[in-house]
Amino acid sequence: MSDVSVTGALHSAVVVQALKSTVGENVAVFIDGKNQRVRRVYGENQICAGGLPPRDNSATRQREFYQTEKRAYLQLQSLNSPYVARNVVFDDNSQAMTMPYLGPDLFVRAQQEGWQPHARHLRQLVEMYHEYRLVKFFKFNSGRPNLYLDEKQDRLIAADFKWCTPRDLYCLTHELHMIHRDLSALDPQMPRMLQVTFSDFPADILQVAYTWLEENPLQNRHSEPEGLRRVYNLRVYLQDRFGVKILRDT
Ligand SMILES: Nc1ncnc2c1ncn2[C@@H]1O[C@H](COP(=O)(O)OP(=O)(O)OP(=O)(O)O)[C@@H](O)[C@H]1O
Numbered sequence: 001m002s003d004v005s006v007t008g009a010l011h012s013a014v015v016v017q018a019l020k021s022t023v024g025e026n027v028a029v030f031i032d033g034k035n036q037r038v039r040r041v042y043g044e045n046q047i048c049a050g051g052l053p054p055r056d057n058s059a060t061r062q063r064e065f066y067q068t069e070k071r072a073y074l075q076l077q078s079l080n081s082p083y084v085a086r087n088v089v090f091d092d093n094s095q096a097m098t099m100p101y102l103g104p105d106l107f108v109r110a111q112q113e114g115w116q117p118h119a120r121h122l123r124q125l126v127e128m129y130h131e132y133r134l135v136k137f138f139k140f141n142s143g144r145p146n147l148y149l150d151e152k153q154d155r156l157i158a159a160d161f162k163w164c165t166p167r168d169l170y171c172l173t174h175e176l177h178m179i180h181r182d183l184s185a186l187d188p189q190m191p192r193m194l195q196v197t198f199s200d201f202p203a204d205i206l207q208v209a210y211t212w213l214e215e216n217p218l219q220n221r222h223s224e225p226e227g228l229r230r231v232y233n234l235r236v237y238l239q240d241r242f243g244v245k246i247l248r249d250t
């Protein structure tokens with residue numbers, strides 16, 4: 001396959017890189033423009049965006065990423081989800097997957113074309129999160145760089161499932177932080193629209209967590225330490241207030 005790395009991608013990755021420093025930080029992304037296919041390779045020796053090794057560059061972590069990604073696709077395919085790419089092929093030997101080229105991600109579309117979601121796209125996101133509830137995981141990274149638009153079907157497609165986690169209270173706090181941080185960029189109401197999809201958790205805890213996140217907005221959404229602090233503080237707050245164990249023993 002005549003791979004072109006993401007730095008030479010169809011949608012002008014030079015622009016992508018200037019706009020978004022996190023392109024392919026953890027997985028090597030190769031775009032085959034001729035065949036409209038994308039190959040994503042998990043391995044500690046891969047060269048990722050900016051010519052750097054993967055950010056989480058242990059062999060164990062990369063294997064976990066690959067397995068998590070594969071499991072998530074199998075689960076969503078078993079639901080016949082319309083919100084993931086079809087024709088995704090996994091190759092355990094090379095820890096790689098190939099999938100269709102999905103066009104510019106929604107971050108790039110917003111920057112380059114001023115793309116804005118319609119109400120129906122927001123409803124599609126709610127359905128997407130209902131599916132995550134059915135298959136019992138949290139996706140964590142459903143921000144615009146991991147979302148695409150199938151123009152023919154006028155439908156959002158989610159990709160990049162390597163961070164999926166089980167649905168427990170510990171991970172819920174992180175998921176809620178992520179949707180407040182990333183999906184409010186699509187629409188300020190988006191996090192509240194998604195609240196219904198977390199109804200497998202106690203309603204009082206959920207409500208308090210939402211209010212806490214709204215009252216404790218991030219000063220700098222790009223600061224990872226600030227994000228981690230916010231999630232930790234939310235966990236401590238909920239644990240104290242409800243007397244349930246949320247923090248993990250270290
Ligand atoms: N199938 C695809 N079609 C079009 N573009 C893609 C596709 N897969 C990846 N890309 C482009 O490459 C970028 C990086 O890919 P991906 O999200 O899979 O890895 P990552 O950025 O390392 O993950 P993380 O979200 O952990 O930073 C995407 O944001 C998108 O711009």
Ligand SMILES: [Mg+2]
Nearest residue numbers: 024145146160
């Ligand atoms: Mg990504």
